[in-house]
Amino acid sequence: MAKGLDLVAPSPVEEAAAQPEGVRRPVRGAGSRFVYETLHREILSLVLRPGAPLDETRLARRFGMSRSPIREALSRLSAQDLVMMLPNRSTLVAPLDLTTFPRYVEALDLLQRINTRLAAQHRPAASIPELRRKAELFDASVKLQDHLEMSASNSAFHIAIAAAGGNPYLARQYGALLDAGRRLLHLHFEYLEQTGGEYVLADEHHDMIDMIAARDVEGADRLAHAHTRQFHDRFMRFLRTSYVDDFPFERDDTDTGAEPNDR
Amino acid sequence: MAKGLDLVAPSPVEEAAAQPEGVRRPVRGAGSRFVYETLHREILSLVLRPGAPLDETRLARRFGMSRSPIREALSRLSAQDLVMMLPNRSTLVAPLDLTTFPRYVEALDLLQRINTRLAAQHRPAASIPELRRKAELFDASVKLQDHLEMSASNSAFHIAIAAAGGNPYLARQYGALLDAGRRLLHLHFEYLEQTGGEYVLADEHHDMIDMIAARDVEGADRLAHAHTRQFHDRFMRFLRTSYVDDFPFERDDTDTGAEPNDR
DNA sequence: TGTCGACTATGTGTCGACAATATAATAGCT
DNA sequence: AGCTATTATATTGTCGACACATAGTCGACA
Numbered sequence: 001m002a003k004g005l006d007l008v009a010p011s012p013v014e015e016a017a018a019q020p021e022g023v024r025r026p027v028r029g030a031g032s033r034f035v036y037e038t039l040h041r042e043i044l045s046l047v048l049r050p051g052a053p054l055d056e057t058r059l060a061r062r063f064g065m066s067r068s069p070i071r072e073a074l075s076r077l078s079a080q081d082l083v084m085m086l087p088n089r090s091t092l093v094a095p096l097d098l099t100t101f102p103r104y105v106e107a108l109d110l111l112q113r114i115n116t117r118l119a120a121q122h123r124p125a126a127s128i129p130e131l132r133r134k135a136e137l138f139d140a141s142v143k144l145q146d147h148l149e150m151s152a153s154n155s156a157f158h159i160a161i162a163a164a165g166g167n168p169y170l171a172r173q174y175g176a177l178l179d180a181g182r183r184l185l186h187l188h189f190e191y192l193e194q195t196g197g198e199y200v201l202a203d204e205h206h207d208m209i210d211m212i213a214a215r216d217v218e219g220a221d222r223l224a225h226a227h228t229r230q231f232h233d234r235f236m237r238f239l240r241t242s243y244v245d246d247f248p249f250e251r252d253d254t255d256t257g258a259e260p261n262d263r
Numbered sequence: 264m265a266k267g268l269d270l271v272a273p274s275p276v277e278e279a280a281a282q283p284e285g286v287r288r289p290v291r292g293a294g295s296r297f298v299y300e301t302l303h304r305e306i307l308s309l310v311l312r313p314g315a316p317l318d319e320t321r322l323a324r325r326f327g328m329s330r331s332p333i334r335e336a337l338s339r340l341s342a343q344d345l346v347m348m349l350p351n352r353s354t355l356v357a358p359l360d361l362t363t364f365p366r367y368v369e370a371l372d373l374l375q376r377i378n379t380r381l382a383a384q385h386r387p388a389a390s391i392p393e394l395r396r397k398a399e400l401f402d403a404s405v406k407l408q409d410h411l412e413m414s415a416s417n418s419a420f421h422i423a424i425a426a427a428g429g430n431p432y433l434a435r436q437y438g439a440l441l442d443a444g445r446r447l448l449h450l451h452f453e454y455l456e457q458t459g460g461e462y463v464l465a466d467e468h469h470d471m472i473d474m475i476a477a478r479d480v481e482g483a484d485r486l487a488h489a490h491t492r493q494f495h496d497r498f499m500r501f502l503r504t505s506y507v508d509d510f511p512f513e514r515d516d517t518d519t520g521a522e523p524n525d526r
Numbered sequence: 527t528g529t530c531g532a533c534t535a536t537g538t539g540t541c542g543a544c545a546a547t548a549t550a551a552t553a554g555c556t
Numbered sequence: 557a558g559c560t561a562t563t564a565t566a567t568t569g570t571c572g573a574c575a576c577a578t579a580g581t582c583g584a585c586a
Contacts, residue, residue, distance in 0.1 A: 057566090088548065107433045295569080354538095
C-alpha cells in the first residue's frame with residue numbers, strides 16, 4: 001500500500017463495498033452503531049486517510065440508510081476528535097498533526113504510567129488471568145501480522161490494565177489517547193515488521209503483567225514509561241527512515257509537503 | 264432552594280420559560296448549539312437535577328424546534344458523560360455517583376498538577392496578564408455570590424492555566440474533569456458561603472499565578488495539589504454536615520459514612 | 527388471589543424532503 | 557486582462573411523519 005508521508009491526502013473514499021448483509025437490519029438502534037463502529041475502525045486503521053472528506057449524503061448511500069444515523073455516528077466520532085465537523089461545510093477525518101506528536105507522547109506517558117501504577121496497587125486477583133489472555137491475543141495478532149487486530153488488541157490490553165487500576169476517569173482518558181495513537185501505530189506498522197521490533201513489545205506486555213501481579217508499583221511505573229519511550233523512539237526512527245526512502249525526485253513545487261496548515 | 268442530598272431526584276423539568284427571543288433564529292447552525300449550551304449550563308448548575316429525564320419531544324416543544332437539533336445536543340452531552348442515553352428508552356441527566364468521588368479527586372489532582380507544572384515550565388509571557396484577568400473575573404463573581412458565574416470562571420481560570428501549559432491533550436482532559444466537578448461545586452456552594460472558604464480559594468489562584476510567572480515548577484505543583492486537597496476536604500466536610508442535617512432518621516446501615524470506598 | 531399474557535401508551539430510531547449556506551463557476555464591469 | 561458581482565451547484569441543518577421498542581395496564585386463567 002506504500003503509505004508515505006501524505007498524511008492528509010484527501011483520497012476519495014472507496015465508494016460502495018459495505019453492506020455485507022442482504023437481510024434487513026436486525027435490531028432497531030443498530031444502524032447508528034454499525035456506522036460508528038465501521039467508520040471508527042476505518043479511521044483508526046487509516047483506510048480513511050486523515051483529511052479525507054466524509055460526505056453525509058455519500059455515506060448514507062454507502063451504508064444504505066438515511067442521513068440521520070450517519071449524522072449521529074459522525075457526531076460521536078467528532079466528540080472523540082476523530083473527525084472534524086466544519087459548520088455548514090463538510091466534515092473530514094481528523095488530520096494527523098505531527099507537530100503535536102511530542103505533546104501526545106507526553107500525555108500518553110503520563111496516563112500510561114498512572115494507570116499502570118494504579119493497576120499494580122489496586123488490581124483484583126481476577127484481573128491477572130484476564131490480562132494474560134489479552135496479552136496473548138496481542139501476541140497472536142502479531143504472529144498473524146494482522147495490523148488491525150494488532151492495534152486493537154494492544155489498546156485492549158492497556159485498557160484492561162487501566163480497568164484493573166479502578167479509576168474510571170483516568171481509564172477513560174487513557175483509552176481516548178490510546179485510540180488516537182492507533183493511527184500512528186498503523187502509520188509505521190510496515191517499518192515495525194522490517195525491524196521486528198514488535199516482538200520486543202509483546203515481551204514488555206508480559207513483563208508489565210508480572211509487575212502488576214507482584215504489586216510492584218515502581219517497577220510497573222518504570223516499565224510503563226519504558227514502553228512509551230519505545231513507542232516514541234520507534235516512531236521517530238520511522239519518520240526519519242521513511243523520509244529518506246520514500247522521497248523520489250518528481251517533487252511538486254506547489255506542494256509544501258505533509259502539513260497543509262489551516263489554523 | 265434547599266438542595267439536600269437527593270442527588271437523583273427525578274424532578275420534572277420546569278416546562279417552558281426558555282426562548283427569550285421572539286425573533287427568528289439568526290443563523291443556521293445555531294439551534295443545536297443553543298440547545299447544547301443551555302442544557303450544558305443547566306446540568307452543570309444543577310438546575311437539571313442528576314437523574315432527571317430529558318424527553319426529546321418535550322425539549323423540542325420547550326425550545327420551539329424539531330427533535331433533530333435536540334438530538335444532536337444530547338448526543339454531544341452524552342459524549343461528555345453529562346447525560347446518559349438509554350437505548351430505545353429515555354435519556355437522563357447523568358447521575359452524580361458519589362461513590363466514585365475519591366477516584367474523581369485522584370484524577371483531578373493528577374491533571375491539575377501536571378497542567379499547572381507545564382504552565383510554569385512553558386507559559387508564554389503573554390499568558391500571565393491573561394491569567395490575572397481570569398482570576399479577577401472569579402474574584403468578582405465571588406463577591407457577587409453568583410454561583411453559576413463562580414463555577415464557570417473558576418473552570419475558565421484553570422483551563423487558561425492548562426492552555427498556557429501548551430499540551431492540548433492534557434488540557435482537554437483537564438477541562439472535562441473540571442466540567443464534571445462544577446456540579447459538585449454547585450452542590451456545596453451554600454455550605455461554602457456559610458464558612459466563607461471561597462475567599463481562600465481566590466487567594467490561592469493568585470498565588471498559583473505568581474508561581475507560574477516565576478517559573479517555579481515545584482511550587483506551582485505544590486499549590487495545585489493543595490488546591491485540589493482544599494476542594495476535597497471542603498466537599499467532604501460538606502457531605503458530613505449535610506448528611507447529618509438532611510438524613511436524620513432513615514440512615515442506611517450499609518453506608519459506611521463519609522468515605523465511600525469501593526476498592 | 528397470584529401469575530402470565532395481550533394491549534395500550536409513551537418515546538425513540540429512522541426516513542424522505544425542504545430550506546439555507548458555502549464553494550465554484552460564470553458573467554459583467556472597469 | 558484582472559477584479560467584482562451574480563448565478564449555480566452541492567451539501568448541510570432542520571423539519572414533520574412513521575414504525576418499532578419498551579414500560580405500564582388490564583384482563584384471563586389457574
